[in-house]
Amino acid sequence: MIVSYDLLVNALIAGVLLGGFYVAVTVGISIAFGILDIVNIAHVAFIILGAYIAYIVNLHFGLDPILVGIVTLPAFYALGAVVYQIYYLSFERRGQEALRGLAFFFGLLFITEVGLILVFGVDYRYVSAIYVGPSLRLGIADFPLRMVVPCVAALVMFGVLQLFLSRTFTGRAIMAVSQDPLALRLMAVDPIRIKRIAFGISVATAGIAGALLIVIQPVEPSVGREFIGRVFAIAVLGGLGSLPGTVVGAMLLGIMESLTATFYGPSWAPAVAFGFLLLTLAFRPQGILGR
Amino acid sequence: MRWTNFFLIAAVVAALGVAATQFSSNDYYFFAAYVVLQYVVLATAWNILGGYAGYVNFGSAAFFAAGAYSTVVVHKLYPLPLPLLIVFSGIVAGLIGFGTGYLTLRLRGVFFAIATLALAVVLQTLIINWDFVGGSRGAYIIRPHTFPLLGSYMKYMFLVMLGLAIVAVSVARLIERSWLGYGLAAIRDDEFAAEASGVPTLRLKLVATAVSGAFMGMAGSPFPYIIGYVEPSSTFNLAYAVNAIAMPMIGGTSTWIGPVIGAILLGTIQQVATVTISSAVNLLIVGLVLVAFVIIAPNGLVGLAQSWMRKRK
Numbered sequence: 001m002i003v004s005y006d007l008l009v010n011a012l013i014a015g016v017l018l019g020g021f022y023v024a025v026t027v028g029i030s031i032a033f034g035i036l037d038i039v040n041i042a043h044v045a046f047i048i049l050g051a052y053i054a055y056i057v058n059l060h061f062g063l064d065p066i067l068v069g070i071v072t073l074p075a076f077y078a079l080g081a082v083v084y085q086i087y088y089l090s091f092e093r094r095g096q097e098a099l100r101g102l103a104f105f106f107g108l109l110f111i112t113e114v115g116l117i118l119v120f121g122v123d124y125r126y127v128s129a130i131y132v133g134p135s136l137r138l139g140i141a142d143f144p145l146r147m148v149v150p151c152v153a154a155l156v157m158f159g160v161l162q163l164f165l166s167r168t169f170t171g172r173a174i175m176a177v178s179q180d181p182l183a184l185r186l187m188a189v190d191p192i193r194i195k196r197i198a199f200g201i202s203v204a205t206a207g208i209a210g211a212l213l214i215v216i217q218p219v220e221p222s223v224g225r226e227f228i229g230r231v232f233a234i235a236v237l238g239g240l241g242s243l244p245g246t247v248v249g250a251m252l253l254g255i256m257e258s259l260t261a262t263f264y265g266p267s268w269a270p271a272v273a274f275g276f277l278l279l280t281l282a283f284r285p286q287g288i289l290g291r
Numbered sequence: 292m293r294w295t296n297f298f299l300i301a302a303v304v305a306a307l308g309v310a311a312t313q314f315s316s317n318d319y320y321f322f323a324a325y326v327v328l329q330y331v332v333l334a335t336a337w338n339i340l341g342g343y344a345g346y347v348n349f350g351s352a353a354f355f356a357a358g359a360y361s362t363v364v365v366h367k368l369y370p371l372p373l374p375l376l377i378v379f380s381g382i383v384a385g386l387i388g389f390g391t392g393y394l395t396l397r398l399r400g401v402f403f404a405i406a407t408l409a410l411a412v413v414l415q416t417l418i419i420n421w422d423f424v425g426g427s428r429g430a431y432i433i434r435p436h437t438f439p440l441l442g443s444y445m446k447y448m449f450l451v452m453l454g455l456a457i458v459a460v461s462v463a464r465l466i467e468r469s470w471l472g473y474g475l476a477a478i479r480d481d482e483f484a485a486e487a488s489g490v491p492t493l494r495l496k497l498v499a500t501a502v503s504g505a506f507m508g509m510a511g512s513p514f515p516y517i518i519g520y521v522e523p524s525s526t527f528n529l530a531y532a533v534n535a536i537a538m539p540m541i542g543g544t545s546t547w548i549g550p551v552i553g554a555i556l557l558g559t560i561q562q563v564a565t566v567t568i569s570s571a572v573n574l575l576i577v578g579l580v581l582v583a584f585v586i587i588a589p590n591g592l593v594g595l596a597q598s599w600m601r602k603r604k
Contacts, residue, residue, distance in 0.1 A: 106532075
């Protein structure tokens with residue numbers, strides 16, 4: 001097969017940009033699942049919720065979708081804190097998180113999705129912003145701005161989170177909470193409070209990721225399901241609990257999906273994530289940068 | 292309940308089903324009953340792995356669709372009679388369950404759950420790209436209109452599904468009270484302790500996954516004949532996955548009767564709600580009821596009944 005050089009270069013660029021966006025989608029799961037050990041499969045539904053909020057505000061007030069994502073951060077943080085409190089009281093404290101906790105999050109996922117369908121229907125929605133249309137050209141390379149802007153925003157968000165987790169006391173407490181909650185208690189820190197904060201942050205990232213998602217592609221309520229395989233594939237691939245691993249995993253998956261879409265057709269792309277996930281689980285369950 | 296009583300009740304239920312086909316001629320009732328019975332099979336199948344072993348399968352829709360599309364493939368090649376189609380679908384779905392389990396069941400249970408979630412997306416991707424079964428456009432399946440002795444074919448499908456439901460529930464009951472069931476219960480309570488006391492955990496989990504997947508596939512097998520037109524998004528409908536989890540959770544997951552109660556209750560409510568309100572609203576109700584039950588009544592209706600009986604003593 002003769003591969004066109006242009007096509008390959010552009011597929012790689014698109015893959016890296018897509019991978020950057022996947023960082024935003026996955027970082028919440030890396031915190032919830034990787035660090036706190038909470039299998040929040042409703043995360044993708046919260047992302048779609050964020051996309052719809054960005055859509056409504058953009059439609060009625062013409063505000064920039066990413067700005068909307070930042071403004072709604074406190075709301076998503078509060079949502080996360082409330083969900084964690086329910087989860088803790090109902091499941092974690094009773095030691096029933098395995099079976100019923102999963103069912104709980106699955107129910108949340110379903111309720112959010114059906115709720116959005118009831119309100120908005122199943123039509124695809126999109127936003128308008130100055131960077132949605134145009135693209136930069138450097139030689140043969142094409143940089144569509146609707147991919148570049150979300151990628152940059154995602155990496156900035158990731159950088160801020162990484163700084164917060166490694167430099168502040170609360171951040172370090174979050175990294176420590178799953179390893180040794182007793183030691184945290186000895187330092188006069190309430191592990192439940194730390195977990196609540198961490199889970200709030202995790203859900204808050206979903207709000208931003210949703211705003212980025214609707215910049216990249218039109219959204220309808222069930223798009224979220226395509227992301228379930230992706231986010232967990234990336235989180236597992238990178239190594240659970242490792243935030244730098246998340247970036248590596250996201251880039252890898254983004255590039256593989258972009259190459260698949262370019263050379264085999266976009267309808268095959270969703271299968272790539274699953275292939276990755278199964279192979280990783282079967283051969284290297286601790287991930288690339290895992291502990 | 293002893294086995295003789297169990298089979299007596301099963302025989303009475305079957306006889307009532309056959310009698311019903313002679314007295315009523317309204318096909319809609321048989322369709323509604325068929326859907327409820329299909330959920331009895333689906334919920335019972337989910338419970339064999341989810342309830343007994345504590346391993347959550349989110350991909351019920353994928354197994355259901357695997358069964359349905361097996362039927363489409365066979366029907367296109369050579370239209371076999373319905374019972375044979377069901378057996379074939381069961382084998383295909385059972386193998387898929389075995390394969391997924393083989394790759395992921397060595398790890399913590401949550402990885403299996405995630406893999407089944409992703410499995411649904413990938414199987415759907417494969418079907419969408421497979422032109423032989425219609426791809427994303429879907430395929431028409433013409434079913435026979437009549438069946439000898441019964442009249443309408445719908446009645447026949449109702450009886451077949453009734454038979455399948457009885458078989459599925461019997462198998463679930465058999466597993467529950469055999470060494471297999473005790474082994475699975477040990478895995479659910481403490482997998483490390485089970486492994487340490489000599490329970491072959493991986494083998495038991497694989498058997499449970501394959502049996503559970505097979506029954507889900509069998510539940511989906513007659514689906515193309517029911518609706519006449521198969522396309523990926525209705526066949527892989529998330530509603531199957533949600534119902535398969537919600538029904539056992541609401542009925543109670545530790546015994547065979549729990550999923551049956553949950554499926555009959557929730558299935559009937561949904562049939563009524565679909566006709567009177569809308570199908571989206573009734574799915575929302577299922578989601579809310581699921582969340583409410585896992586929080587408030589973690590052992591389901593059976594658990595509520597048991598604690599009520601204990602209090603009276």
